[in-house]
Amino acid sequence: MSAASERKRAERLRALLDQHFDFIWRSLRRLGVREADVDDAAQEVFVVAAKKLDQVLPERERAFLTGTALRVASTFRRSSRRRPEEPCDGLEQELDLGLNPEELSELKRARSLLQEILEGMSFEQRAVFVMSEIEELAAPAIAELLGIPVGTVHSRLRSAREGFQAATRRLMVKESFLGARR
């Protein structure tokens, strides 16, 4: 490979990281990769992408990365199933969310409950739900990213939403979720 083509390749990889790293990191986390593993999982996605960079069309980069992230997430989830997740600490100090301590505490509790709800979904439903409800992507975009028909996106999303709503109702009763506000 010539120096010029190597440079071009490195530039493309850097652009790939700049554009998609945060999305892939968030997706991995929400697909169930433990916080302690998610940096490495994200890195693994991009290592795979770098290996296959020449075969990936520029307009298909995000879809390729998403497909890779699904496989990597599945692998990481399997390998860490026996280890309990450690609570996240200190992250809020590094993220500028503009929240007061009470709001932050409530959000942290909510996130823990959200993780529980997501764990109750199938991996396929979870992927669609995360992309639709959290990443706020439209169904055709999700279909393209996941390589599935739009109709399948709708049906999985419907099931996932029903599960999410039912789980939220249960939380409100059992955990007194939002009860303090009443």
Add this chain to the structure above:
Amino acid sequence: MSDDDSERQREAERLLLRSARLDAPRPAARSRAFERVLAQAEASSFARTTRSVALCAGAFALAAGAALLSRSHGNSSSERAQAEAPRGVSQPAIAPSASAEPALAPCPKLTVAKGGVPLIDDLEDRNARMLIADGRDGTWMVFNDGSGKQVPPGLSVLHPERLLPARGQSRYALHTSGGKFDIWGSILVGSFTDGGCYDLSAYRGIEFWAKGNTRIYLQLSVIDEISAESGGLCKGKGCYSSPQKPFDLGREWHKYGVRFAELEQLNQPSKMRFDPKRVVSLNLSIHREDTPFDLWIDDVRFVEPE
């Protein structure tokens, strides 16, 4: 469901979904990952992307443990070399490297470090894998001889532990402690890859920060001294003779290190050569006479050429 209940439910759902905002990469972690991926891409290595296999690391570590067992029983490698030599044939003090090299069997897998990425692991990512860089993707594990108790227990993957207080910018480090061991002791192993050789000749040595109440022995285990039963290339007797450098740890953090050239010198009475092209793992061992023990390890890195 009343209107009030419906509104409460929607509010709860919004809050749950909004909580996902907390899932974001730390700025420092993000930039670190960028550097690692780009370094790997720019090195054009990418020869290895598979995850470390703990069992494989375990096999090599057990082999290293057996080495300690034999050492602790006073059967040094030089003694073994003499014992194994045919009667009437003198054994050279140092195996001549030029003539020994052609006899070496090829490594089953070889990953060549390109250099330029000296940090092996700063443990800040809180997982038990080495940083994935320069072909490295190994795992930290602990093993022991089974005669005492250790935290975490033997055969465990070793996850970083929170430092209280932090050591400067460092918030996590490897930590293990154990009681009295009677056979050969315990060993902390960092396999560089998932079982093959790692050619680290692009670097000149290893440094790390540590504190503790014990003596540790640093070894770089090469595949030729690991028994075939444990996945190495050594057959018969006379296996396991890694040069090892002792470090007496203090109760305060201190930086320790060794140059590969020192390991060559330490290796001189041994039958086996230290070959930086055929390294499998970094071993930090605690001999039985140095137990009980409590030790912390942090910021493990290679020394680059000057």
